[in-house]
Amino acid sequence: MLKVRDLASRSDFTEGTLRVSPSRRIIAGPAGQTSLEPRIMQVLLLLLDASETVVTRNQLFDECWGGAIVGDDSINRAIGRLRRVLTQVAPGAVDIETIPRTGYRLILRAAETPFCAAEPVTADEKIARSSWSRRRLLGGGLALAAAGGAAIWQAGESKEDLAAQLITESDAIARAGKQESTTQALALLRRAVAVSPNNAQAWGALALAVARSEHPSLAQTTSPTLDVERAAQRALRLDPANADAKAALAIAIPYYGDWLSAERRFDAVLAQHPRHLATIDAKAFLMAATGRPRESSEVRLRYLSGEPFDVRLHYRQIYAHWMLDRIAEADQISGRAMEMFPRHPGVWFGRLWLLASTGRIERALALVDDAYGRPPLPASTVASLRAGLIAALSRDRSEIDAAVRQVMAGVQRSVNGVVNAIMLFNIMGATDAAFDLADAYYLERGPILAAMQWRPGQPRVPDVRGRKTNMLFTPNAATMQRDPRFLPLMRKIGLVSYWRQRGITPDFLRR
Known part of the structure; x- marks a missing residue:
């Protein structure tokens, strides 16, 4: 079998309602087509090659990242992006199931609409429209989101899908490092937990973002450490293995003068999640x-x-x-x-x-x-x-x-x-x-x-x-x-x- 990293050597193929071109990094479905980043295409191929069996996170690291030392959040971003694209090109036909503490499984379902070569609207265009609409809603309603406002999502898009997209967008904003990025990234994560209150990934991401932020809010009236603890404990009740939540609890406590306790906290997280990037950092x-x-x-x-x-x-x-x-x-x-x-x-x-x-x-x-x-x-x-x-x-x-x-x-x-x-x-x-x-x-x-x-x-x-x-x-x-x-x-x-x-x-x- 060809390695998933050898995209240029893989032939085009059809799987269910999907048409995949690894060499051109294009995926198409009944609702349109889009191009994928090389690593996202590699993740898709590995999940497809597994024929609906579970692909562990270690397999993803080894096959798609070449065993390089990267954090768990790298996989989270890749899976989040892939879920978003699959929802756009083949809505309802493909799912990526998360197996807690293990990995992921791609599930193909028979769709009412067979694959069609026509491309009425590309997925990139749909994503752009969706992002623009969401940004407009967020820009005008952050206060509502902070208060736990009503769930707003597009028809056919689940709460979990929207939460995953909000997590991905928050991470992208934080990675860009713009002056206002901390406030924007945290607002998106608060929106994610409001939309999907039983989403452990969203609560863990929120806890970690607050923990890594030097000053989350100028108007803050509560302790950042308490905010971290509340979000992290919520995540751990939903998923006791949530790495972001554990890291947040370890990182949030200032360690000046208490160096040994801090190092032991970090080591405890890394013993269970050795690739967790925020903890390594x-x-x-x-x-x-x-x-x-x-x-x-x-x-x-x-x-x-x-x-x-x-x-x-x-x-x-x-x-x-x-x-x-x-x-x-x-x-x-x-x-x-x-x-x-x-x-x-x-x-x-x-x-x-x-x-x-x-x-x-x-x-x-x-x-x-x-x-x-x-x-x-x-x-x-x-x-x-x-x-x-x-x-x-x-x-x-x-x-x-x-x-x-x-x-x-x-x-x-x-x-x-x-x-x-x-x-x-x-x-x-x-x-x-x-x-x-x-x-x-x-x-x-x-x-x-x-x-x-x-x-x-x-x-x-x-x-x-x-x-x-x-x-x-x-x-x-x-x-x-x-x-x-x-x-x-x-x-x-x-x-x-x-x-x-x-x-x-x-x-x-x-x-």
């Missing part, structure tokens, strides 16, 4: 935040390449290559990411710190001065970045002192101001200022008051799990790490105890 960030940036980067590079269109994961590659001293690769990734996701804060800051920390301060300064290309940063942030880079370039003591005062003035307004300040102080060589700020931020000591929470207007980089420590372990923090004040700081924030309990040596001590 969360654990990789924990590694970086606990002094293991090289191990974190190696883990990330094993799975990030499989998700090139997810900005939440894509820009991590910039840091991963930088931590491994692969500057040429980091430059290529950052340049590509800037083109794919223009003005995204995570991508832009990744490019900025890469340039500034590898001796290319003039280029970093040009990036800051490019008002068209940078994200919508507050004017005070732009001014602080510019002052710090100019001081780093000149190495003039008076300019460094002036820049320190300007940067310090901004740390009370924004938690990202703290992260930026420590990065800038290390680039400028203002080590004393870096330790003064660290005492204020981590230990709440000294005359400086550092922001601990997100502030309105602050551009979000969705990595935070409590107070950040990852910037203390970047290559440009080497001077801090060699300073006799560094290990006492690590002891006070609990990292020395964590290293002892785990029996590990952080990267900076290895050097």
Whole structure:
């Protein structure tokens, strides 16, 4: 039997009411035809080849992803897209049955309308019309959806089908990383659970989306952790094996100062769902935040390449290559990411710190001065970045002192101001200022008051799990790490105890 990945070698065939052309990646049915992405076509072929027997998730990973390390959500997206297309081209004739904790089975039914070569309306056109109509309804009725409004779906489309489409659309919006994406993605998921309240996948996706969001709502009146717990527990009552719900419960709890408990939570999820991408990513960030940036980067590079269109994961590659001293690769990734996701804060800051920390301060300064290309940063942030880079370039003591005062003035307004300040102080060589700020931020000591929470207007980089420590372990923090004040700081924030309990040596001590 030909491998499903060999699309060009597969002949066209008819199965029930479907006409499939693997080489051209076209599927047709009584209601029209459409083209499929290569991987979606591979998933369809594997399900068809199974002749209505169950295809496990591991088989899907091995056959369609070539065994690459990708998350369970990759399969969820593929199945969701395939269900949507099959509903459009052959409504009522084909189902994809989910077998909990196992996999999927494709079911073919005899249809009243036989296959017809005529193509009155393509499925792509129908999908586009459906999406446009749904966007219009959502745009005008998010308040209704948030309150659990009435179910609205097209004739012939089940609640489960609509929920699956809403989950897919939410994921696509979140992956694009636009400024308003968090609010839009969460609104779609809330709509999905309102439409299909017994849908475990929808509740799990909602729990995970809230858990991964740094600040789900400016008008939030309840704790995000409680929101995560409610949605996750609902998902687990419906499906005790729901991976997203388990991951959400593990990720939602801030882990600053409680590193070991967090790692054990992530490991417990990965023991049952070793390919769950959000959990792998969360654990990789924990590694970086606990002094293991090289191990974190190696883990990330094993799975990030499989998700090139997810900005939440894509820009991590910039840091991963930088931590491994692969500057040429980091430059290529950052340049590509800037083109794919223009003005995204995570991508832009990744490019900025890469340039500034590898001796290319003039280029970093040009990036800051490019008002068209940078994200919508507050004017005070732009001014602080510019002052710090100019001081780093000149190495003039008076300019460094002036820049320190300007940067310090901004740390009370924004938690990202703290992260930026420590990065800038290390680039400028203002080590004393870096330790003064660290005492204020981590230990709440000294005359400086550092922001601990997100502030309105602050551009979000969705990595935070409590107070950040990852910037203390970047290559440009080497001077801090060699300073006799560094290990006492690590002891006070609990990292020395964590290293002892785990029996590990952080990267900076290895050097």
